[in-house]
Amino acid sequence: MPKTIGDLEEIGFEYVGQWNINQDNRIYFDIYPEYLNKEHLLYAFGVNETVKYIGITEKSLKARMINYKNGYEESKTSGTTNKKVHRAIKELLISQKKVDIYLLKKDADCHFFGYQISLATGIEKSLIKAFDFDNNLWNSRGTVLNNIESKQKIIKFYSNLEANQSVIV
Numbered sequence: 454m455p456k457t458i459g460d461l462e463e464i465g466f467e468y469v470g471q472w473n474i475n476q477d478n479r480i481y482f483d484i485y486p487e488y489l490n491k492e493h494l495l496y497a498f499g500v501n502e503t504v505k506y507i508g509i510t511e512k513s514l515k516a517r518m519i520n521y522k523n524g525y526e527e528s529k530t531s532g533t534t535n536k537k538v539h540r541a542i543k544e545l546l547i548s549q550k551k552v553d554i555y556l557l558k559k560d561a562d563c564h565f566f567g568y569q570i571s572l573a574t575g576i577e578k579s580l581i582k583a584f585d586f587d588n589n590l591w592n593s594r595g596t597v598l599n600n601i602e603s604k605q606k607i608i609k610f611y612s613n614l615e616a617n618q619s620v621i622v
Contacts, residue, residue: 455586457502458555466497466555474546480539482518484554489515495557495573495580498542498591500550504584506538506591509573514556534592541591 458466470484488494490513498506510517519525524539542552563570581592 455589456504456584458497458499458504458553459502460584461497461499461504461555461580464557466495466557468553469556469558470554472498472542472546472552472554474543478543478547480522480543480546482522482554484514484518488556489513493571493573495577497555498538499553499555500545503589505541505552505589507577507580507584508592509571509577518554538591 469488470482472480472482474480492513493509493511494514495507495509496514496517497504497508508517520535521538521542524536545552557573563572563575581590584590585592
C-alpha cells in the first residue's frame with residue numbers, strides 16, 4: 454500500500470507552509486517564518502495525501518526553497534532537480550492543486566563512535582525508497598536507488614563490528 458503524508462507525520466514531519474502562484478504565473482513559497490533560516494533539515498512536498506518529493510538542505514530552508522522557486526541551476530546535478538521540481542510545482546498550482554511543505558522537526562542526538570550523525574542525511578534515501586511507489590516521486594532514481602543496497606551492506610558490516618575493532622578502508 455502506498456505511503457502517505459500521514460505516514461510522514463507519524464515519524465515527526467509537520468506542515469510548515471505551502472507553494473503558491475501569483476497572477477504572472479510565478480511560483481512562491483509561504484513558510485512559517487521561524488523555519489526559514491534553519492539548516493540541515495529534511496523536508497517534503499505533498500499534494501493531497503501523496504508525497505511528491507523528499508529532500509534535505511544543508512543551507513537555510515529559505516535558500517533551498519528559493520532554488521526551487523527560480524528553477525536555479527546551482528550545479529549540473531542540483532540544477533536539473535531545481536528545474537524539474539520548479540516545473541512540477543508550477544504545473545500543479547496552475548491546475549489548482551495545493552502543494553504543501555512539511556519538515557521533520559524532531560532531531561535525534563545520533564552518534565557513531567563519538568561522531569555526530571545527521572538524522573536528515575541518514576534517513577533521506579531510505580524515506581525516498583519507502584515513499585516512491587510507481588515512480589511517483591520527483592526525486593531522481595539513479596543515484597538514490599542504485600546506491601541504497603550497497604550502503605546497507607556497508608552499514609550491516611560496520612554494525613557487526615565490536616566497539617574495539619578497527620577497519621582499514
